[in-house]
Amino acid sequence: MKHLLGTDDLTRAEAIRILDTATQMAATQEREARKLPTLRGKTVVNLFFEDSTRTRISFEAAAKRLSADVINFSAKGSSVSKGESLKDTALTLQAMGADAVVVRHWASGAAHQLAHGNWMHGSVVNAGDGTHQHPTQALLDAYTARRHLVDEPDGKGLDGLRIAIVGDILHSRVARSNVALLTTLGAQVSLVAPPTLIPVGVGPWPVDVFMNLDDALDAHHFDAVMMLRVQRERMSGGGAAYFPSPAEYTRLFGLDSARLARLDAHSIVMHPGPMNRGLEISAEAADSTRSVIVEQVANGVAVRMAALYLLLAGEERP
Ligand code: CP
Numbered sequence: 001m002k003h004l005l006g007t008d009d010l011t012r013a014e015a016i017r018i019l020d021t022a023t024q025m026a027a028t029q030e031r032e033a034r035k036l037p038t039l040r041g042k043t044v045v046n047l048f049f050e051d052s053t054r055t056r057i058s059f060e061a062a063a064k065r066l067s068a069d070v071i072n073f074s075a076k077g078s079s080v081s082k083g084e085s086l087k088d089t090a091l092t093l094q095a096m097g098a099d100a101v102v103v104r105h106w107a108s109g110a111a112h113q114l115a116h117g118n119w120m121h122g123s124v125v126n127a128g129d130g131t132h133q134h135p136t137q138a139l140l141d142a143y144t145a146r147r148h149l150v151d152e153p154d155g156k157g158l159d160g161l162r163i164a165i166v167g168d169i170l171h172s173r174v175a176r177s178n179v180a181l182l183t184t185l186g187a188q189v190s191l192v193a194p195p196t197l198i199p200v201g202v203g204p205w206p207v208d209v210f211m212n213l214d215d216a217l218d219a220h221h222f223d224a225v226m227m228l229r230v231q232r233e234r235m236s237g238g239g240a241a242y243f244p245s246p247a248e249y250t251r252l253f254g255l256d257s258a259r260l261a262r263l264d265a266h267s268i269v270m271h272p273g274p275m276n277r278g279l280e281i282s283a284e285a286a287d288s289t290r291s292v293i294v295e296q297v298a299n300g301v302a303v304r305m306a307a308l309y310l311l312l313a314g315e316e317r318p
Contacts, residue, residue: 137300163182
């Protein structure tokens with residue numbers, strides 16, 4: 001694997017290999033000395049053109065725990081604000097000897113352009129491009145679901161599990177990455193959203209679709225319910241064109257105590273973050289014993305260690 005650009009081009013075997021490697025990485029983090037020498041001498045650049053808390057910090061932690069040198073590059077305060085292009089930024093990173101570039105960009109396709117533009121030789125990891133893909137988020141979601149819902153998970157997928165993805169599917173790279181990865185791993189996926197927040201081309205996707213959360217809960221016993229953030233910054237008018245009011249959205253799609261009580265005893269609640277508490281998820285649901293939202297963030301470090309290790313260290317053992 002040279003790049004990690006999306007989940008749609010990962011085979012089941014490749015995905016399971018990343019998840020199993022993440023399990024090994026998580027085990028190394030239980031040790032007193034958590035730092036591994038694996039990527040000593042390698043340089044990882046975090047290239048963020050869009051805001052991030054979880055992804056940027058966990059990639060930095062992951063690279064440092066593998067002993068890589070880390071350069072953090074934020075578009076704010078850089079020459080990008082003077083109009084420098086992605087190509088010239090990439091050429092600069094190449095000149096600095098970047099072995100891997102972790103890129104988040106507002107434009108769908110930016111990570112592919114960086115990987116295939118012949119501007120740099122290193123690996124490219126997509127940390128979220130527009131509304132397109134966010135592969136390491138989906139991998140950490142699958143890792144978290146597998147840990148909770150699959151007995152002796154090593155070497156296994158998510159076969160037979162049913163997972164709901166609820167909310168702003170239209171603007172969600174997390175949803176696109178998860179639909180591809182979860183189905184590759186054998187899960188059945190349901191999408192739940194207002195018609196205005198379902199992508200136009202959803203027809204061929206291997207999912208069933210519900211127009212409100214209660215109908216979905218009537219139809220299926222979900223093993224995991226993944227709530228998505230309403231991405232008002234990507235909606236003209238802050239959402240008014242997509243749903244009548246925040247209260248109406250919460251009434252039909254919000255996960256609250258009553259809907260939480262409808263889930264099976266073993267079911268988990270997920271959210272990639274950041275959350276709009278009180279809009280797509282109530283505080284009671286976000287902080288409930290079923291919630292694995294904080295654990296998702298913690299698992300992000302092990303999964304990103306696994307991704308960097310497999311891209312940069314080849315077959316060496318962690
Ligand atoms: N889930 C996620 O991508 O969070 P950040 O935007 O904080 O990185």
